Amino acid sequence: MNTAEQGMGEGGLQGSVVRLSDCIQLMQADLVHANPTPENLAHPVSDVLMYDPLDEWTSVDDRIILAVGLTCGSPDFDQLLHRASNSNAAAVVVKAHGAPMDRLRSAAVLHSLAVLVAPDSVDWTRLVALARASVVGAAVDSVSGVRLGDLYAFANAAASITNGAASIVDPLGRILGYSTLPGQPVDELRRVTTLSLQETTPPAFDTDFKTVYASAGAVLIPSRGEEMDRIALGVRAGGELLGTIWILDPGADKRESALEALDKMAPLAGLHMLHARSASDFGERRNGDLIRTLMDDTAHASFAAAQLGLDAANGLAVAAFSIVRSETGSLEAVREIQRLLHLVTTVCNLQFNTSHSALIDSVVYALLPCEGSTPRAAHRRLVQEIGAYSHTISSHPLIAAVGGIAPRVEDLPGSRSEALQTLQYLLHRQSAVADARAGQSPATGLFEDYRVPLNLLKIGAFIDDNGLAGLDDIVKIQAHDAEQQTDYLDTLRAYLASNGSISTMAARLHVHNNTVRYRVSRLAKDFDIDLDDPQKRLWLWLRLTTMDLAPQAKPTTQR
Structure with a gap:
């Protein structure tokens, strides 16, 4: 009982129909067409389905079918191609998993069906989201000419259409793109967020974001204090929240047309954000790998x-x-x-x-x-x-x-x-x-x-690594201070820091001059230290200075 299962909701895409070639171009998912012909490239597409051979077969007319878990040459795959061809499917997407392209092309030609080969490493969930967004995006004729995934160019296009400065924000509050058209008014909040590329309050704790998320379309968000009003739209693809678009209110006379334009841009915005996310993930990994190579x-x-x-x-x-x-x-x-x-x-x-x-x-x-x-x-x-x-x-x-x-x-x-x-x-x-x-x-x-x-x-590291400290005077003084609750090490530190000046030491230690003289004399006598020896002073100073500079425990940086 083989079936085709809809992967992203029921009921198709409300009649939106585009050509297969349009979808392939918009998806930009490195798909290889095994048997491109003018007829199958012009085939209309209305939806995307994920195929499960265990479910009941349903209508696949004009659908792109994702053959998840199937391989070329398997009985289930052959049966899928046969049924998809007889049911007027638009195309079948499969991973090669080592199968030669000639073999995939032969199977496609045999069934007179478009077969698209996806990279083995592609994520099916991401691919179905891109495919469905492409079907909707291809039917939208606004904001054309913007390279897919270029959210800064898309923000400029949105700002031009709505007559208000635009920002695109992901669900974590990161600014993914913002408009730079001259002459459009902005407020201090816009300046701060575009500079830091981050919203001042995380969307999860911001009531304005929650209002936008709960709205089915573009909505007006009144200002707080001296900030400007905004219109905003939640952007989704196949039910997944991708982020929001925020437009500084162009004014009461232009507000309704801006809200309407923003609603129309929603499908294409989702397509752009999906492509930007894929490019960003890949770009960050690639940059990290290349920069690591440079430094290592x-x-x-x-x-x-x-x-x-x-x-x-x-x-x-x-x-x-x-x-x-x-x-x-x-x-x-x-x-x-x-x-x-x-x-x-x-x-x-x-x-x-x-x-x-x-x-x-x-x-x-x-x-x-x-x-x-x-x-x-x-x-x-x-x-x-x-x-x-x-x-x-x-x-x-x-x-x-x-x-x-x-x-x-x-x-x-x-x-x-x-x-x-x-x-x-x-x-x-x-x-x-x-x-x-x-x-x-x-x-x-x-x-x-x-x-x-x-x-x-x-x-200091050289002294420690080569065992040069051993049981020297510093170690003995430390042990004595710990055992007898004395402060000879502080006295020695003050003596070296003040170049032996009694008055400077007294001020540093907050004691009388005579107390300082007594401590210094006891220090020299009890530990047999000749403080008049310049080499001895140099060694003691090096030991104390490197000890004071070195962290006592390895601090933790953010991970």
């Missing part, structure tokens, strides 16, 4: 740079960003690091008119060009600006660091290492307390700003 694999760095279109003629520098918070596994933590990636991408585009950024191992990286006579000043401005806007994406403090300039792409691992060293140092300073507190200022800087403490940390 010098043998293939040139290839990765060419794939990214990097101009490394003047050198490049690696910038690293993270958010300091005590717990990192929550949904909000994940959202914040994604918002950080979008903020970094946006500001890099504004500063350098290009952006190569990616989220790798809980850290957001950006490759910064080194153009002009003062590239480091431009790098400093970039991290400072991102720090200034970091409060729009998280209440937790931001840390940002830029490694040194890499003259060649093969030198980028060194710049990344310097950026991470600086980031870890800033993280240690920012996490001096057990848990990072909300409201702390961002910590940003260049590698050379912290070259001295970073080099001292390397000396």
Whole structure:
């Protein structure tokens, strides 16, 4: 009892009929047509079905059938082609799974049926959503000429049609695209959200978003305070909420026509958002892989740079960003690091008119060009600006660091290492307390700003790794202080920091001068330390300084 099952709702698409060639073009899903002919390309399409050989066969007239789980040559697949051809189906979509294209073409020709071959890696759920959105989108004649998935161009088209600045928002509150037409009025909320690429309040907790989600069509959202009114539309594909479109109210005289136009754009908006999501997922993974190759694999760095279109003629520098918070596994933590990636991408585009950024191992990286006579000043401005806007994406403090300039792409691992060293140092300073507190200022800087403490940390690591500390004076003083509840280590630290000045030490320790003299004399006598020996003082200073700089426990960055 074989049947064709509708995968995305009942009743078809309310009479919307387009040609198979239109659907294939709009889907852009790397489908290979096994037997294209003028007749089957012109076949009308009204719906998309998912096939289950165990269910009862129903009408498939003018439908695209997705043969989920079937392979060419199997009895179920052959039976599907036979029934689909006799029932006037528009096409059958199948995965090759190793079957030669000639074999698929022969089966299609035998049954006089269009057979579309999908990549083995394609997700069927995503494909059926794209297919159904394409069927609806092909029947919409508004907003033509915009490349599928280009939400910025689509937002400009929507803004032009509705006479109001447009923004496209996903269900997490991320701004996926916004209009840039000159002369259209905007308010402060629009300025803030387009800069941070994030809504100020998550849609799940925003009553305006809930109103839009509950509405079947475009709806007017009255303003709050000094903000402008908005009209908005929830965008869906096959019942899945893809996001919302927001238009700043063009005024009472144009409002009704704007609402009507926004309703008409809904099907095509869904198609664009589906394509943008697919492109974004692929683009982020590809960027991450290529940037990781640049920073980890010098043998293939040139290839990765060419794939990214990097101009490394003047050198490049690696910038690293993270958010300091005590717990990192929550949904909000994940959202914040994604918002950080979008903020970094946006500001890099504004500063350098290009952006190569990616989220790798809980850290957001950006490759910064080194153009002009003062590239480091431009790098400093970039991290400072991102720090200034970091409060729009998280209440937790931001840390940002830029490694040194890499003259060649093969030198980028060194710049990344310097950026991470600086980031870890800033993280240690920012996490001096057990848990990072909300409201702390961002910590940003260049590698050379912290070259001295970073080099001292390397000396400290060398001392530890080679067992040079052993049972030296510092270890003995620490043990004595812990056992006898004394403060000789603080006395020694103050002595070295003040170059032996008794009055400076007294002020630092908040005790009398005579108390300081007594403590210093006991320190020298009890531990047999000659404080007049410059080499001894140098060693004690190195030990204390590297101990104070080093984190006592490895801090946690956001994951």
